[in-house]
Amino acid sequence: MKITFLGTGTSTGVPYIGCDCKVCTSSDPRDRRLRCSALFEVDGVHVLIDCGPDFRQQALANGVRHIDAVLLTHEHVDHIMGIDDLRPFGDVDIYATAATNKAVHRIFSYCFNNDYPGIPSLVMHEIDDRPFFVDGVEVIPIKAMHYRMPVLGYRIGKVGYLTDVKTITDEELDKLRGLDVFVVDALRHSEHISHISVAEALAIIDKIKPKHSYFIHLCHRFGLHAEEEKLLPPNVSVAYDGLQIEV
Ligand SMILES: [Zn+2]
Ligand SMILES: [Zn+2]
Ligand SMILES: [Zn+2]
Structure with a gap:
């Protein structure tokens, strides 16, 4: 399986508009973060997790040909x-x-209720917490809470992906045991109402013990990539836009 991190930034992206902090003005390309998304290639099937406002430039920058x-x-x-x-x-x-x-139907209503040529061809599948298959690839949803909003993380094989999470039950965490790679929200060091902090992400990692973890959904207040990665345990890395890993 190949994973490409298309975006690793929080909802504002990094740099934050109008900010002169050391992260927003960093010359390290790893400190420039588009909105969160990742592409999984498994057994010839191309599965995208999330499709945010930067998707077009992410697809162009990474040569994405199939989804x-x-x-x-x-x-x-x-x-x-x-x-x-x-x-x-x-x-x-x-x-x-x-x-x-429901939100996708509201925001992209023109994709569903007219036959205007050139609209995206979207086939919506409503899911809950039960595992399902995408072209033969098993996907296990992981339920979590993003303050008051329910969200889904996903497990594909030995990879888990969990973003925009604040709380998660032990029962759901059990679905993330035995991972080779765990990709997880770690917004910043200070606490936040709807995202886990670095310390909270490390506590989850300590519970489920994946072989390796990657932090995503990072904000400019997370710190400089080069400095922060040195402070983390050896089995935890800071993801960056364009990073590819083989699992
Ligand atoms: Zn988000
Ligand atoms: Zn900044
Ligand atoms: Zn969110």
Whole structure:
């Protein structure tokens, strides 16, 4: 399985508009973060997790040619606003909860209720917490809470992906045991109402003990990539836009 991190930034992206902090003005390309999204290639199937407002430039920068399916985590715009740019990929299956599906239908209503030529060809699949298959690839949804909003993380094989999370039950965490790779929200060091902090992410890692973990959904207050990665345990890395890993 190959994973490409298309975006690793929080909802504002990094740099934050108008900010002169050391992260926003850093010359390290790893400190420039587009909105969160990742592409999984498994057994020839191309599965995108989330499709935010930066999707077009992410697809161009990473030479993305195929997308078979999109797994949406929740309805916040930093995770869905690129759906119109799925047009070049033909029929795309989109998997989402009832609430996220409803939001997609509201925001992209023109994709569903007219036959205007050139609209994206979206095939919506409503999912809950039961495992499902995308072209033969098993996907296990992981339920979590993003303050008051239910969100889904996903497990594909020995990889888990969990973003925009504040709380998660032990029962759901049990679905993330035995991972080779765990990709997890770690917004910043200080606490936040709807995202886990670095310390909270490390506590989850300590519980489920994946072989290796990657932090995503980072804000400019997380710190400089080069400095922060040195402070983390050896089995935890800071993801960056364009990073590819083989699992
Ligand atoms: Zn987000
Ligand atoms: Zn800044
Ligand atoms: Zn969110």
